Amino acid sequence: MNDNGGHGSGVRTALVIGGGVAGPVMALALRKAGIEATVYEAYPTAADGVGAWLGLAPNGQAALATVGADAAVRAIGQPVPGMVMTDGAGNRFAGFGGFPELPATLTLPRDRLFRALTDHAVAAGIRFAYGKRLVTAEETADGVTAHFADNTSATADILIGADGIRSTVRTVIDPHAPTPEYGGVLSFGGHATVGGEAGAEPGAMYFAFGRAFMGYWRGPDGRMIWFAGLPADTPPTPADLARIPHAEWLSRLRELYAGHVPGERLLRHTGPDELMAVGPMERMPSVPHWHRGRMVLVGDSVHAPSSSSGQGASLAIESAVELARCLRDLPTPTEAFAAYEALRRPRVEAIGRNAAAVNKVKAGKTDAPVPAFPAPEDMLRPLHFHRIAWEERVNVGASGAVSIPT
Incomplete structure (x- = not known):
């Protein structure tokens, strides 16, 4: 049973494809919503030595706290609360010491974040299956079945693609889905x-x-x-x-x-x-179809914003928690997926567009060598203070609009 008393969507089991950042958090959030999930990872073992450093912003840490994984990550991250902007000659033009009421952004190697989230999920009873590279998936009378490259398969009520920027699940949902944008x-x-x-x-x-x-x-x-x-x-x-x-x-x-x-x-x-x-x-450009039938996308598979945003991991964690909340509260997977998309798409796409503009500066594709950023406090406030309202119920009105009672 979930911590709010029932299975709103009737979903009891889930296949989570991908064991990076979004996958373990997705499984933990589903467990909290009363849904049992298994994480299927293509690689033969948990990721070690994969990727460089990343930042986990206060909003990402708050979403982690919802599933009880924030302390595990704080234990391995380096707090870096401040931001200083300079030009290439060393002249400082903006600075910010962080919001005193929020925890500092944490920096840590990507693989250490993967490991910490996986270890926490395993300790919480989440099952991981390695060496399971998804080939395709199909809906059945009983739910949805995933077929893996090792000729095995698995069936559950829903399938969630947390398989990164080169997502296989994305192409299963929509064979014409866009690919990553360089x-x-x-x-x-x-x-x-x-x-x-x-x-x-x-x-x-x-x-x-x-x-x-x-x-x-x-x-x-x-x-x-x-x-x-x-x-x-x-x-x-x-x-x-x-x-x-x-x-x-x-x-x-x-x-x-x-x-x-x-x-x-x-x-x-x-x-x-x-x-x-x-x-x-x-980065991922706008993805037209976030879900189809009993399949849905989460994290980088649907809204990778590029590293220029400083928000990739945090947004993936937020989306995993929001998706689980919608599945907890709404009567069918279709309604839950639609509400999740409505709640998440505006935020993640705005952040992605801003990151794309910064990428143009880094690539020398603009006449302005220094971007015309707003003050750091104004720029970071809507990012860092965002919270997923887990304790509040998701409601969908007759018009299809999502509302959250305050």
Whole structure:
């Protein structure tokens, strides 16, 4: 049974495809709503060493608290409450110390977040099945059946695609669904063995715009953690990216960031072994169909906003909790899915559009080397204060509009 007394949609079981950020949170939120879920992950084991660093904003942490996973993530994250914006010459033009009533944004490696969420979900009794790469899915008289590459299958009342920006579930729902949109920039990250002389105050993340963009902050071990972009009209394939030695990528970055403050210094103190070639910066354009029948999308599979937003993981977590709430309260999966989309689409698409505009600056596709941002407090308030009202009931009126009582 759920913590609100029943199964609103009649859904009792779910297949969650994908074990990244959204998958474990989705299963935990479904459990809280009285729905048993199994997470099916394509890789043979939980992700380790996958991806670079990310930020988990206060709104994402609040959504995690709904499923009781916030403490597990706080234990491994580095609080970075502040933000400083500069130009490529080192001139500061905006700063913000964080909202005192909110927790600080946490930075942590992506794979450590995956591991923490998975471990928490397993401890809560969520079942994970590895080596299960989805091939297709079909609705049956009993629900929906997923077919995997190892010739096994599984059936449940609903199927939720939490399988990332290259989602298979998205193409099952709509074979004509859009594919990820390249932002014109290759993403890199690294650790620089330089500390205070880089001019970074502890507890602040810096965003240095100009001819080239770089973000950086001081890590827990005193080294500088940085992320940067290399504009490229055509993205390399993953194979091409892997073939080019890190020393060559580093040489290209050093050439681009010559004269950049502090990019030139940070790259000079970064060795090839400390460089991460993350890959093309991508986002999902507007996806016409978030759901069909008993199948629905959540997280990056439907609204990946690109790393420029600083909100990718947080939005995925929010959406997982919101979807579970709608399934808890509405009488059919179709109504629950429609309400979930209505509640989430405006927010996630607005954030995605803003990130796309920043990507154009990073790719050198605009005449303005420094974006005309609003004040950081005004920019961050609608992001960081957003909350999923788990304790309130989702209602759909006769017009189909979603309303939440206050």
